[in-house]
Every structure is written in C-alpha cells, then in structure tokens.
Amino acid sequence: MSDKAPEGHHPVSEPPRRTFLKTGLAVAGAAAAGLATKAEAAIPKSPPGGETRFVAPPLLSPSAAPDPGHQTPLPAQGRTIEAPLHGIPAVVEPTGAPRDDQVAYKTFDLDLQIARHTLLPGVEAHMLAFNGRVPGPTIRVMEGDWVKVRFKNRTELMHTIHWHGMDVPYTMDGVPWVTQDPVRPGQTFIYRFQARPAGTRFYHCHFGTLLHMQSGMHGAFIIEKPNDPIRQRFPYTRDYVLILTSWDLNFIREELNAMLRRMKERMLLMELGKLDPQTMGVFRTYEDFQRALESGYMPPYTTQRLAGEGRATLNFNFFAINGKCYPSTENLLIREGEWIRIRLINAGQLEHYMHLHGHQFFIVAEDGNDLPEPIEQNTVRVSPGKTADIVVYGNNPGYWTFHDHDTRRVTNNGIYPGGILTVLAYEGIDGPYAPKVALDE
Amino acid sequence: MRRWAFLILGALAAPVLASPASARDVGADVVPRITIGGRLISTLNATWLQGDGRDDDDLYDVSIADTSILTRFDRRLFDRSVGGAVVGLEFPDPDADFTDSVFYHRVFAFLWDRGYQVELGRTKLRNFLVEFPTLRDDDLLRFTEILNGFSNSNTEEYHQFGNHLALDLFWPQRFLQVTGYLAQRIETDPAGEMKEEFDLNSGGLFLQRTVPGPLKFSSRLRQLGVGWDAQKVDVDGDTWKHAFVAGGVVNLTMDPLDHWEAVAQVIYDTGAGDRDLTTDQGRALAESVAVAAAVNYRHSTFQVLRWKAALTAAYKDYRDEDAAEWSVVPTFQYRLGDGMGLLAQYQYTRRSGDLATAVGFDQEHTVQIGLSFDFETTFNDYIGERQSILNMEHGYVR
Ligand SMILES: [Cu+2]
Numbered sequence: 016m017s018d019k020a021p022e023g024h025h026p027v028s029e030p031p032r033r034t035f036l037k038t039g040l041a042v043a044g045a046a047a048a049g050l051a052t053k054a055e056a057a058i059p060k061s062p063p064g065g066e067t068r069f070v071a072p073p074l075l076s077p078s079a080a081p082d083p084g085h086q087t088p089l090p091a092q093g094r095t096i097e098a099p100l101h102g103i104p105a106v107v108e109p110t111g112a113p114r115d116d117q118v119a120y121k122t123f124d125l126d127l128q129i130a131r132h133t134l135l136p137g138v139e140a141h142m143l144a145f146n147g148r149v150p151g152p153t154i155r156v157m158e159g160d161w162v163k164v165r166f167k168n169r170t171e172l173m174h175t176i177h178w179h180g181m182d183v184p185y186t187m188d189g190v191p192w193v194t195q196d197p198v199r200p201g202q203t204f205i206y207r208f209q210a211r212p213a214g215t216r217f218y219h220c221h222f223g224t225l226l227h228m229q230s231g232m233h234g235a236f237i238i239e240k241p242n243d244p245i246r247q248r249f250p251y252t253r254d255y256v257l258i259l260t261s262w263d264l265n266f267i268r269e270e271l272n273a274m275l276r277r278m279k280e281r282m283l284l285m286e287l288g289k290l291d292p293q294t295m296g297v298f299r300t301y302e303d304f305q306r307a308l309e310s311g312y313m314p315p316y317t318t319q320r321l322a323g324e325g326r327a328t329l330n331f332n333f334f335a336i337n338g339k340c341y342p343s344t345e346n347l348l349i350r351e352g353e354w355i356r357i358r359l360i361n362a363g364q365l366e367h368y369m370h371l372h373g374h375q376f377f378i379v380a381e382d383g384n385d386l387p388e389p390i391e392q393n394t395v396r397v398s399p400g401k402t403a404d405i406v407v408y409g410n411n412p413g414y415w416t417f418h419d420h421d422t423r424r425v426t427n428n429g430i431y432p433g434g435i436l437t438v439l440a441y442e443g444i445d446g447p448y449a450p451k452v453a454l455d456e
Numbered sequence: 457m458r459r460w461a462f463l464i465l466g467a468l469a470a471p472v473l474a475s476p477a478s479a480r481d482v483g484a485d486v487v488p489r490i491t492i493g494g495r496l497i498s499t500l501n502a503t504w505l506q507g508d509g510r511d512d513d514d515l516y517d518v519s520i521a522d523t524s525i526l527t528r529f530d531r532r533l534f535d536r537s538v539g540g541a542v543v544g545l546e547f548p549d550p551d552a553d554f555t556d557s558v559f560y561h562r563v564f565a566f567l568w569d570r571g572y573q574v575e576l577g578r579t580k581l582r583n584f585l586v587e588f589p590t591l592r593d594d595d596l597l598r599f600t601e602i603l604n605g606f607s608n609s610n611t612e613e614y615h616q617f618g619n620h621l622a623l624d625l626f627w628p629q630r631f632l633q634v635t636g637y638l639a640q641r642i643e644t645d646p647a648g649e650m651k652e653e654f655d656l657n658s659g660g661l662f663l664q665r666t667v668p669g670p671l672k673f674s675s676r677l678r679q680l681g682v683g684w685d686a687q688k689v690d691v692d693g694d695t696w697k698h699a700f701v702a703g704g705v706v707n708l709t710m711d712p713l714d715h716w717e718a719v720a721q722v723i724y725d726t727g728a729g730d731r732d733l734t735t736d737q738g739r740a741l742a743e744s745v746a747v748a749a750a751v752n753y754r755h756s757t758f759q760v761l762r763w764k765a766a767l768t769a770a771y772k773d774y775r776d777e778d779a780a781e782w783s784v785v786p787t788f789q790y791r792l793g794d795g796m797g798l799l800a801q802y803q804y805t806r807r808s809g810d811l812a813t814a815v816g817f818d819q820e821h822t823v824q825i826g827l828s829f830d831f832e833t834t835f836n837d838y839i840g841e842r843q844s845i846l847n848m849e850h851g852y853v854r
Contacts (some may be wrong), residue, residue, distance in 0.1 A: 093850030129850045137536075139853045141846040268840050275845040276670050280712035280759055283673055287711055294713075294758050312758065318794065 072234060072256065072337050075152035077121040078165075089147025091128050095169040099201035100285055109195060111186035112207035113161070120163035120207065123154055125176070128169045129271075132231060134333055135343040135427065140264050141271060142231035143170065143220070149338040150258045150362065151218070151234030158213035158240045164206040166198060171278045173197035176206060177221040178236065179400065180383050183208035191222045192297060198222075200282065213240040214383025215358040215402040217258070225364070226270045229262060231338070233362035238383075245379045248389075249406040251354035255347055257336050259397060259435060260363040261424065263329040331365065334424040334434030341425070341436035342452045347417065349409040350442050357405050361397040367424060367435060370394040371407065372415040374439070380404035394420055407439070414450045415439040431456055486531060488540065490835040494525035497592065499799060499826030507817025519824075521549040522592040526562060530839050536854040537569035538839055542579070548613050549594065561617050570842060570852045573624040581618050581639055582662060585681045585703040586721050589752045589766035590785055591801045591824060598739070599746045599770035599783065602699040602723060604641045605689040606657060608737035609648035615740075618642055628848055631675075635662040641687065648736070660685035662701075668843035673710055678717070680704035689741065691729030697741060699725040713756045720749040731776055733814040739774075746772040763790045779811035789828075797828045 099105055130144035145151025156162055168174050175197055177189035187208045191197040198204040220232035235256045245251075284290040293312050298304040308314070336344045349355050356379075359369055370393060377389035383402050395403050418425050419435035427433030438450055498520050505513040526544035533539050544562035564577025583601040590596055594612045597603075607614040622637035636659075643654035664681025672678055683701040703721030727743035750768035754761055771782040783805040790798040805820040812818035840847065847853060 129846070131851045131853055141850055141853055265837055268844075268846065269837060272670065272840075272844045272846055277759060279671075279673060279845070283710055283712055289711070289713060313760065318760070 072148065072150050072153050072258065075123050075125070075146070075154050075234075078124050089130065089144075091147070091169065092130050093128075094171075095128050096171055096201040097169065099199050100282065103199050103202060103285075105201070106203045106205065107196075107198070108205045108207075109186040111184035112209075115163075118161040120161045121156060122163045122165065124165050124167070125151065126167040126169050127174060127232070130231075132338065133343075134262070134264075134335060134338070135340045135433075138264075138333065138340070138427070140262070140267060142267070143172070143174075143227055143271075144231050145234055149231035150260070151232070153235040153237060153256055154218070155237040155239065156210045158211050158238050160210045160238075162206075162208055162210050165203055166206060167203040168198045168200060171200045171282065172223070172227075172274055173199060173278070174220045174222045174227060174232065175204070176218050178206070178208065178216070178218050180214070180216040180402070181208070181236065181238075182211055189221050200278070210236075210238045212384065213238045213243075214380055214385070215256075215360060215404050216383045217360045217362060217402065219362060223274065226267065226274065228362060229260070229364065230267050230271060233258065233260070233360075235358070235360055237358065245356070245385060245404070245406065249354045249356070249377065249379065249408075251356040251406055253348070253353070253355045255355060255357045256360065257357060257437075258338070258360045258362050259367045259369075259419070260335050260338070261331040261365045262333040262335065262363075263331050264333055266329050329364070331424075332428050334363075334365075334419065334426070336435055336437055340427050341418075341433050342454070344435075344437040346438045346440045348440055348442050349407065351409050351412050351444075353409045355407050355409070357407065359395065359397050359403045359405070361399050361401055364399050365424065366399065366421070367397045368394055368420040369397060369403075369417065369435075370420040371405075371417045371439060373411045373413060374407055374415065376405040376407045378403060378405050409441060412441040412444045413446055414441070414448075430454070487836050488529040488531040489837050489839050491528040491530070491832065492526070492835075493528075493830070493832035494523075495828060495830035496520070496523045497799070497826065497828040498523070499591070499801075499824040502823045504819075504821045505817040506819040507812065507815075513817070517550065519550060519826075520547050522594070523547040524561065532839060532854075533567075537567060539565070539567045541565050542577075546613070548611065559613055559617075561613065568842060570628065570847070570854075571626050573622075573626070573842075575620065575622045578617060578619045580616055581620060581641070582622060582635055582637055582660065582683070583616065583685070584721065584723075585662065585664060585683055585701055586679060586705055586719050588719060588721075588748060588750050588768050589764070590768055590787055590803075591789075591799055591826075591828075595785060595801070595803060596748060596768065596770050596783060598781070599748045599772050600721065600723075602685045602701065602725065603740035605687045605691075605697045605728060605737065605741045606641050606643040606654070607648075607740065608646055608735055609644045609650075610736050611648075614642040614644065614650075626842070628843065628852075631665045631667050633662075633664050633666055633681075635664075635683075636660070644737075646737075657689075658685065658687040668848065670843070670845045671848060673707065673712065676707050676710070678705040678707055687728075689728045691741060694728035697726060697728040699723055708751075712759065715754045715756075717752045717754075718749070719752060720747075722747045727775075731774065733774065733777060733779055733810050739811075739814075742777060742779075743775040744772055745775060746770065761791055763788070765789075774811065777811070778809035779807075779814075780809060781805060781807040781811055795829060795831045797830075799824065799826045799828055 125145050127143060127145055128147060129141055130147050131139050132142040132149040133139050142149045166176050175189040175191050175195060185194050187206045188194045216236045216238060218234055218236050220227040235258060281290055292298055293307050296315060298307060333340055361367055375391050375393055377391055378395055379389045380386060381403050395405060397403050417437050417439050425432055425434045425436050432453055501517050501519050503515040524544055524546035528542045530538050530540040542562050542564055545558045546561040548559045562579045564575050564579045567574045588596060588600050594616060597612050597615060601615060604615045618639050618641045620637050620639040622635060625634045638656050639658045640656045641658050643651045645651055660683060662681060662683035664679060666679045667675050681703060685699045687697045688695060689697045701723045706718045708716035708718055723746045725744045728741050731742040732738035733742060748770035750766055752766040754764045756762060766787045768785040773780045783803060785801060785803045787801045792798055801824045803822040807815055807818050
C-alpha cells in the first residue's frame with residue numbers, strides 16, 4: 016500500500032489536505048478550493064433548491080446500507096454456477112490491502128451472470144451482466160474511501176475486474192495471469208483498495224477483454240472529493256454518467272457460444288484432473304511456451320479458432336449510451352439557469368466525438384483528472400479507455416441533440432438515426448415543437 | 457413482323473433479366489445468412505466377393521460417392537421466426553442409376569423458430585434415429601435405415617432421399633422432439649426405372665429425447681427415441697408396410713479428450729406382399745429385424761479432435777425366410793488438419809440362407825483407404841442457432 020496522496024492528479028485544486036484514518040494511513044481528500052477564472056464571471060448560479068440527481072446506470076449502494084431498489088442483483092435468467100468445482104477455493108482474498116480490522120471498508124457486491132439485454136425494442140442479446148444489468152451498476156464513493164468489492168462469478172466463463180484509471184495495489188488490478196488467476200466459475204474474488212484518485216473512472220473485465228468488456232462487463236466508478244473544485248466553479252445540480260459502447264452483436268453471440276462450449280469441456284477436464292496448462296493456453300514461462308510448441312502444441316492463433324467467419328476485425332452494428340441505443344436512450348434533463356455535469360466514459364473499442372447542439376460546454380476533466388483550465392467546446396473526443404467530464408449551462412431552452420458526430424455510430428444495424436444519440440431536454444418548457452421518435456430517415 | 461417478334465421476345469425476357477431485388481418491395485434488401493458446406497470423400501476401394509458356385513471376384517475402384525455440397529440460406533421473417541432454403545447436390549454411388557450425373561439430394565424450403573421446424577421439398581428422409589460412425593452414411597444402409605418399399609433399383613439414394621413435408625416440434629428445455637412427416641418416396645417400375653409420377657405415399661411419427669451437440673456432455677444419455685413409418689405399398693393385397701424403430705446414444709465417458717460413446721438402433725419392418733429376396737424391392741418388402749450397434753472413440757489434444765476410431769456391428773434377420781446377414785465395420789479417421797482426414801475402413805459382410813443364394817455370394821470384404829475434405833462456413837450470421845448454449849441455457853433470443 017502506498018500512503019502517498021495523489022497530489023499530482025489535482026491540478027485544479029489546492030494540494031489535498033491530509034486526513035488520517037484509524038490505521039494511520041493517509042488518504043487523499045480534496046480541499047475546498049476557491050477558483051477565480053475568467054470563465055467564472057459569466058457563470059450564473061444554479062436555481063436554488065436544485066437537487067443533485069444521478070441518472071442511469073443505477074447506483075450501487077454499499078452492502079452495509081441496504082437499498083434494495085439499487086443494489087439487489089436482478090434475478091438470474093438462466094443457468095448460474097453457485098459454487099466452484101471441488102478443490103477450488105470458494106473465496107479468494109489476495110493480500111496487498113489492509114485487513115478488515117485495519118480500515119473501515121465500504122463493501123459492494125457485484126455478481127456476474129448471463130442475461131438477456133434489450134438494446135432497444137426488437138433487439139435483444141445475451142450479455143455478461145454485472146448484477147444482471149448492462150452496463151453494470153455505478154459505484155460512487157468519496158476519495159480516500161476504503162472499498163471492498165465482493166465479486167462473485169456465476170457464469171461458466173472466467174473473469175476479473177480491472178479498476179480502470181485507479182491507483183490500486185497491483186494484486187487488485189484485475190489482470191488475469193499478470194496480477195491474479197482469473198476468477199473461476201462459482202468463485203468469489205474480493206478486491207480491496209482505497210478509492211483514488213478522485214474523478215470519473217470505470218471498471219471492466221480484463222479476461223477475454225475484447226469479448227467480455229464488449230459483452231456488458233463494464234460500469235462507472237465515480238470517486239468524488241469533498242469540496243470538488245469543479246462543482247464549486249460550476250455549481251451543477253445534476254450529475255450524469257454516460258457510458259459509450261459499440262457492439263458487434265454477431266461476434267458477441269458466436270464467440271460467447273464458442274467460449275461457453277470450450278469452458279464446459281474445460282470444467283469437465285478439471286474435474287477429471289486433466290486440464291493441463293497447454294489446454295488452457297497458459298504457460299509458466301515464455302520458455303515453457305516455446306517448448307510446448309516444439310512438442311506439438313498449436314497456439315489458437317495458428318488454427319484460426321474464431322467462430323463464424325474467422326474475422327480479425329469486428330463489424331460493429333449497434334452503439335449505445337448506458338446500454339441503450341436511440342430511441343431507447345434516456346434524455347438528459349436540464350432547467351434554464353442550471354448547470355449539469357456529464358461524465359462520458361468510453362468503454363468500447365471505437366472513438367466517439369460527442370457533439371452538443373445549441374450550447375458551448377466546458378471540458379473540465381479528462382481521464383478522470385481535472386484539467387488545469389476548462390476548455391470551451393461543443394464537440395469532445397472520447398477515445399477507447401478514456402473518460403471526459405463536461406459541464407453544460409442551461410441558457411438556450413429547447414430540445415438539443417447530443418450525439419456522436421461520427422454518424423456511422425448514430426445508427427442501429429446500419430439504419431440512421433439510432434445508436435449514440437440522446438436529447439438534452441429543458442424541463443418545463445412549452446416550445447412550438449417537441450421531439451418525436453424517428454427511426455428511418 | 458420481325459419487330460413485333462422482337463418486342464414480344466423482349467417483353468418475355470424482361471422479368472427474367474430483372475434482378476430479383478428489383479422485383480421486391482421498396483424495403484431494404486437484407487442479405488441472408490449464407491452457409492456453405494461440403495464434403496469430398498474419395499476412397500480407393502478393394503472388394504472381394506466369395507460365394508457358392510461362384511468364382512471369387514475382385515473389384516478395385518476409386519469412389520467419390522457421397523461427395524456433396526450444400527448451400528443454405530436463412531432469413532429472419534416479419535414475426536422474427538426464420539425461413540429459408542437449402543440446395544444441395546451429391547455424387548451418387550457408382551451403382552446408382554444416374555452415376556454420370558449429380559443428384560440434387562436436398563432442395564427444400566424451411567421455416568423454424570424456437571419450438572418448431574417445417575421442411576417442404578426434397579431432402580434426406582427421416583428413416584432412422586441415430587447415425588452410425590461409418591465412413592459413408594449408406595455403408596450399412598440395409599441395417600440402419602428404414603428401406604423404401606417402392607423402389608426396385610439398387611440406387612441407395614432412392615432409399616435415403618425423397619420429397620417430404622416434415623414438422624418437428626421441440627420442447628428445448630426437456631430436449632424433446634416430436635417429428636411427423638408425409639413423404640413422397642421415390643417409386644420405380646419393376647425394371648428399376650424411376651416412375652414418371654407418384655404420390656405422397658408414406659408417413660411417420662418419431663419421438664425422441666435428443667441433447668444438442670454443444671451440450672453433449674450435459675447428460676450421459678444423449679439420445680433416446682422411438683419412431684414409426686408407414687408406406688402404402690399396395691402389393692399382393694397388403695396395403696401398408698410398417699416399420700418401427702428405437703435407438704439411442706450414450707456417453708460412455710464424460711471426458712472431452714478421450715471420449716467413448718455407444719450407439720444402438722433396432723428396426724422392425726413388417727414387410728408386405730411376397731417376400732422374394734431376389735430383387736431389391738423384394739428385400740425392402742421382406743419382414744425383418746435389423747439391429748446395429750457401435751462403439752465410437754474420439755481422441756483430442758488441446759480440445760482439438762485428432763483421430764477417431766469406431767467399431768460398428770449390424771445384424772439383420774429376414775423373419776419368414778431362411779435368411780440373415782451381418783456385418784462388422786472397423787473405421788479409422790485421422791485428422792491431418794481441420795476438415796482434412798485420412799480414412800480407412802474395412803467392412804466384412806456375411807449372408808446366409810436364401811439371401812446368399814439370391815445375391816449370389818455369401819461373403820464380402822471391402823477395404824477402403826482415402827481422404828476426406830469437409831468444411832462449413834457461415835457468412836453474415838445474424839441469426840444464431842436454435843440450440844446454441846445461450847439459447848438453451850439462458851433464455852431464447854430471437
Ligand atoms: Cu469477463
């Protein structure tokens with residue numbers, strides 16, 4: 016465990032004040048920071064009484080504070096694996112983080128099952144769903160909180176959880192075969208770490224990442240600071256999380272089926288004690304791998320194992336915000352004179368260029384880290400793996416589309432409009448034109 | 457005059473030359489899922505016949521029989537079920553009536569959804585419950601399939617293929633399948649020539665529990681079923697020939713790398729009319745019991761199948777005659793690569809009593825050594841399989 020506060024990550028704020036938990040370990044807390052910039056003069060205050068609202072994906076409550084509406088995993092829709100095979104530990108708790116009696120952990124429960132996910136009416140797909148949802152629920156904590164995530168794998172596949180953009184102990188980083196063995200079917204893996212640095216971050220599976228992350232295994236992880244300088248400067252009252260993804264539904268279906276078939280056989284082999292490293296495709300050292308090749312091992316990439324057309328490239332056909340494609344995406348609501356914050360997370364494989372009509376917004380953070388100075392724009396590029404936070408001021412009542420300006424991603428199965436498109440809608444206006452639902456232009 | 461003729465010809469040609477797409481509605485042209493599969497099997501055969509009052513006979517040939525190519529097109533329909541077509545052609549056995557040509561063995565339209573499948577057209581008839589691990593599916597045809605009582609040809613395709621309307625109903629969670637069919641089996645004249653026309657002349661009903669391939673290790677009992685087939689043969693005062701079949705497949709080991717399975721099937725055929733074993737039709741119309749069983753071993757390394765070996769044995773008793781036959785077939789296939797196999801098979805058949813007299817020899821040895829190439833490729837798969845693991849275990853997605 017490092018006890019260093021992540022000072023370097025907070026260029027906007029003053030150096031973090033240090034607080035000490037009972038363990039004596041230092042945690043980062045953000046100081047209240049008075050900001051005086053040229054942008055501030057033009058910024059009106061948000062309406063009084065404005066309440067902070069978080070929109071989908073649903074917030075995951077800590078297990079100690081039951082909140083059934085938010086935290087209960089959806090009921091399983093099919094076969095689940097509740098316990099690992101004989102001889103495999105049911106729970107894995109790696110070292111590298113303080114023990115439960117050393118710090119006060121906020122505990123979150125994530126399980127994983129295969130669920131039928133509706134992208135939009137008429138399009139359903141099997142996906143890997145944290146707590147039965149795509150994307151997974153949002154975890155929101157304060158910087159410096161100690162977080163414990165009990166991750167139970169109820170599928171027949173193997174997984175991990177990687178905490179993207181977070182400075183966790185390496186044994187908690189969730190990279191299979193590099194920092195941990197993958198979480199076996201029926202097994203629970205307990206991740207423990209301190210939430211830092213503050214900002215818009217996310218979590219995703221790192222096993223078979225191309226398939227698993229795309230198939231739904233991602234969710235937002237928001238780390239707030241006590242006196243967020245962004246909020247002080249742009250007093251937003253609503254805080255939206257928008258996870259952008261792209262799907263090749265045919266790849267997902269074919270590969271999930273193929274992986275399940277391979278894994279069913281591997282589970283049988285494990286029971287028989289015949290699952291050797293070569294069948295798993297995992298070797299202790301590079302030399303072992305080379306020796307295996309000499310003795311007849313055929314690496315999967317030489318036998319073109321990909322299902323179906325053996326594609327090396329994906330043919331993305333659906334694009335989503337928070338697991339939904341337009342017109343099933345949720346509107347972003349704003350009132351005149353209100354600031355809102357939008358946290359964009361690219362959990363997909365394509366670049367997205369999010370463009371807002373009728374407004375100039377401020378990009379205030381990138382990769383979760385506050386920018387030294389907000390940038391005023393109307394289009395923000397979000398690359399795979401990146402996050403971008405923007406704040407919008409409600410100064411132009413109406414209905415304004417917010418969409419990927421690579422309009423190939425504003426399609427459903429090739430038909431425009433669809434995909435990554437939503438509407439910034441002003442509440443309480445009575446304009447001469449109201450949005451309809453358009454499916455074919 | 458010539459101009460008129462030209463215009464008329466042009467008008468006639470127009471619908472033919474127009475692309476199929478332009479003949480359709482203004483909706484988008486959806487490319488179907490396209491599956492192309494095929495198998496080339498080429499063997500060097502050596503056959504020795506031995507019989508009473510007959511010199512031993514040796515035959516050597518190269519056989520490409522059973523080589524086939526199959527194309528399949530699937531499309532989602534308005535109600536999200538699936539419809540499509542299959543067109544396939546096959547190279548027949550050397551002793552078939554049409555050796556020099558190809559045989560369109562499968563030409564049919566189909567509809568399917570989670571709970572049903574309908575086929576209308578020509579395809580392989582539902583003459584059997586289980587498949588046996590011989591090199592070609594007709595190596596033990598007389599033992600493993602319900603025979604066609606309308607054909608007096610030695611063309612095996614006439615037993616295996618025909619036109620039918622078949623309806624399968626599925627209860628996926630119970631692995632249950634009920635099949636009903638009306639079939640138009642191929643009829644020949646006494647000389648073995650295909651008749652110019654013939655009716656829907658047979659039908660049947662099958663019930664089975666069958667575990668789909670991707671879930672083959674989910675249950676020791678992979679398949680178990682019974683079936684009934686009736687053919688309206690109208691010979692010598694007998695209107696109907698009935699056949700009853702029962703069979704199944706069992707996983708002997710649940711080991712995907714060293715996998716043993718057992719396969720067995722019995723067919724009781726009531727026969728009809730005079731039981732004259734000297735003709736092909738007479739043998740198909742004889743009352744008989746046929747039993748076949750096989751043990752099949754598959755060896756894989758790193759979850760890749762490398763070789764398989766099987767031993768199949770079959771026995772058939774012609775009940776009212778002093779006649780029986782049996783056959784033993786060891787088969788070996790070594791995979792040189794994905795879809796390329798080195799094949800070897802020996803088949804010993806012994807006939808006794810009136811059957812040996814009728815056929816003219818009582819012992820037959822066949823050795824086959826060869827190569828096979830098979831493939832199956834799916835393009836634009838936007839549909840998936842009814843019996844995929846996801847659809848079977850995690851709810852059906854249309
Ligand atoms: Cu995973």
